[in-house]
Amino acid sequence: MNVRDDAAPAHPLLASYGMDTITLAGPLEAKLQAMGDAGFGQVMLSARDVVGHPGGVQAAVAAVRASGLRPTGFQVLRDFEGLPGHLHDYKVDIAKAMLEMCAALGSEVLLVCSSTSRHGSDDPVRLADDLAKLAMLALPLGIKVAYEGLSWGRTVNEFTTAWDLVCRADMPNLGLGLDSFHIFAANTPLDALDEVDGERIYLVQLSDFMWQDTPTFEDRITTARTFRVFPGEGVHTSALVDLTRALDRIGFAGDISFEVFNDDYQQIPLPTVCARARRSALWLAEAATTSRPGSPLRPRVSV
Secondary structure, eight states: OOOOTTOOOOOGGGTTEEEEGGGSOSOHHHHHHHHHHTTOOEEEEEHHHHHTOTTOHHHHHHHHHHHTOEEEEEEEEOSOTTOOHHHHHHHHHHHHHHHHHHHHTTOSEEEEEOOOOTTSOOOHHHHHHHHHHHHHHHGGGTOEEEEEOOTTOSSOOSHHHHHHHHHHHOOTTEEEEEEHHHHHHTTOOGGGGGGSOGGGEEEEEEOBOSOSOOOSHHHHHHHHHHBOBOTTSSSOHHHHHHHHHHHHHTTOOSOEEEOOOBTTGGGSOHHHHHHHHHHHHHHHHHHTTSSSOOOOOOSOOOO
16 A cells, blocks of 8 residues: 555654544545555454455455554454353354454454343353453454443443453453443443553543433434544543543553544545544644643644
8 A cells, every 4th residue: 555645644642543444434445545644553443344345354454454554453243242042152153253354454452342132141240251251262363352331231331340341251361442432421430440450451442422411322322323523523522631541540551543433424535534533633642641621623624
């Protein structure tokens, strides 16, 4: 992949930040090109972008490697834990296939979301045992499993409960995936992060959105899947800065990706979206390391 002459220069503050392929429209190669041109060095890969590549999985793997972008992680395994009998066996097969793709892409992290299935158990022992089994499958491949509590999860819908299960499962390659949307949607106090080992947070995904409250699961699902915006573009500006500082306080030193589902962004040029992401990353990195709480971003795209 050739970097264009007008590509935005790399910036030291961007080193820890990446983008999700789900944010952008178009073919995988175009997404990777736009991210690299904006100065990002890593990418969070969606399984749909990989499997849906017209050349197949191997062509997608080749495209990622040629891009020079480091995979932040691979997403997403859903509804894995707590299922009975044949449903559990089915999900184990799905997990094995996703782990193989994760390894082929050179990703060290597989993201797993808490189950929303009404067929799943709510027994924490059973849930932890299944997560331990998944981590065991990932261990020989050198992959870490990041378990994320969806804010509409059936049993686990906050990172506090997800952390309890991670501790109960007690596997060296099982940790947390944190998504700011789910933290703010569920109104989970940031002080609860003080109970989490920062080194066991394997992935952080950040986004903002345009309203304060999402009182029902339906509100959360609709907002999460269609109208997130980049940090600083919504109404959770101060909370995002506080979250970033809290993560630093507990010793998190891993990767941060912008998990931004937005129907509008799917209808505008890739360079325009990536310019917004770059501006957001630079703003957040600066705001989180100064005494200023940070002012919301204005709707411009020059960087």
